[in-house]
Amino acid sequence: MTEAPVVERPNRRPRPEIDPDPRPNAEKWLIGVFTGVPILALAAAIPLAWGRFLGWTDVLITAVFYLISAGGITVGYHRYFTHGSFKANRPLKIFLAVAGGMAMQGPLITWVADHRRHHKHSDKEMDPHSPWRFGDDWKALAKGLVWAHYGWLFNGDRTSKERFAKDLLNDRDLVRLHRWFPGLVALSFLLPAVLGGLLTMSWAGALTALFWAGLVRISLVHHVTWSINSICHTFGTEHFESRDKSRNVWWLAIPSLGESWHNLHHCDPTSARHGVLKGQVDISARIIWMFEKAGWARDVRWPTQERIDSKRAKQPQ
Numbered sequence: 120m121t122e123a124p125v126v127e128r129p130n131r132r133p134r135p136e137i138d139p140d141p142r143p144n145a146e147k148w149l150i151g152v153f154t155g156v157p158i159l160a161l162a163a164a165i166p167l168a169w170g171r172f173l174g175w176t177d178v179l180i181t182a183v184f185y186l187i188s189a190g191g192i193t194v195g196y197h198r199y200f201t202h203g204s205f206k207a208n209r210p211l212k213i214f215l216a217v218a219g220g221m222a223m224q225g226p227l228i229t230w231v232a233d234h235r236r237h238h239k240h241s242d243k244e245m246d247p248h249s250p251w252r253f254g255d256d257w258k259a260l261a262k263g264l265v266w267a268h269y270g271w272l273f274n275g276d277r278t279s280k281e282r283f284a285k286d287l288l289n290d291r292d293l294v295r296l297h298r299w300f301p302g303l304v305a306l307s308f309l310l311p312a313v314l315g316g317l318l319t320m321s322w323a324g325a326l327t328a329l330f331w332a333g334l335v336r337i338s339l340v341h342h343v344t345w346s347i348n349s350i351c352h353t354f355g356t357e358h359f360e361s362r363d364k365s366r367n368v369w370w371l372a373i374p375s376l377g378e379s380w381h382n383l384h385h386c387d388p389t390s391a392r393h394g395v396l397k398g399q400v401d402i403s404a405r406i407i408w409m410f411e412k413a414g415w416a417r418d419v420r421w422p423t424q425e426r427i428d429s430k431r432a433k434q435p436q
């Protein structure tokens with residue numbers, strides 16, 4: 120006798136911000152392989168002892184490629200291409216696109232479109248990766264954390280590049296580098312291997328560098344970037360007024376090169392510096408500062424004290 124309620128299917132509504140062409144299953148499989156293989160590789164490596172399969176050369180090459188690829192994401196994909204927090208000359212623009220591609224987080228314009236959608240709808244329904252997607256009780260949040268960290272990569276909805284990244288689509292250099300993403304991934308593995316081989320003059324050196332500075336490094340960069348989407352939208356301190364759940368997380372500041380000062384970032388997205396308070400280390404801001412000093416970056420949007428003060432969260436009385 121009771122009528123079944125009419126269930127609104129949200130995905131039947133017209134969604135102009137979503138590319139009408141859904142992500143194919145083959146691409147989802149590829150994402151699974153891209154992200155799963157490096158972490159499995161790391162787990163397999165744990166029993167291997169220092170000196171046998173890991174030496175100082177590997178540590179050095181891993182550190183260098185971590186800095187290049189993670190910096191390519193934080194300074195390049197994020198602060199420059201997504202938010203325009205400074206202007207770069209053409210060689211620097213190309214270098215940043217190449218370095219970001221080497222982090223294996225998807226082609227440039229896809230990354231930028233997703234991230235701009237994240238800012239427009241942060242922690243709301245259309246946010247591609249909000250940990251609050253399923254609700255705010257502990258079960259929903261646990262599920263949401265997995266979603267924000269990793270699960271969202273497998274979502275069929277692709278952000279419309281036309282709508283969110285028209286400026287990049289109009290840049291021929293960037294469209295080309297976007298298309299060359301598979302080549303940049305290959306480079307990200309080949310370069311460490313070649314360097315490892317040359318520095319040790321051995322095949323074994325090439326192989327261990329490929330493993331540590333290739334696979335293991337990629338996995339570390341992945342999880343640190345994903346932690347910004349999961350941990351920095353759930354835990355941490357709200358130093359600034361923002362309309363979402365973004366937070367500052369101090370213990371991720373060094374590995375994330377300053378990106379974990381995420382509460383300030385949502386409050387002032389175009390700022391070239393995210394760690395603006397005393398003691399908030401922001402390596403990406405320091406890198407941008409060096410590019411500015413070298414004359415490769417200009418019009419850097421450094422935050423003024425006045426601006427920072429105006430955005431501080433009101434302290435409870």
Ligand SMILES: [Zn+2]
Nearest residue numbers: 237241365381
């Ligand atoms: Zn965010």
Ligand SMILES: [Zn+2]
Nearest residue numbers: 234238384388
């Ligand atoms: Zn951002």
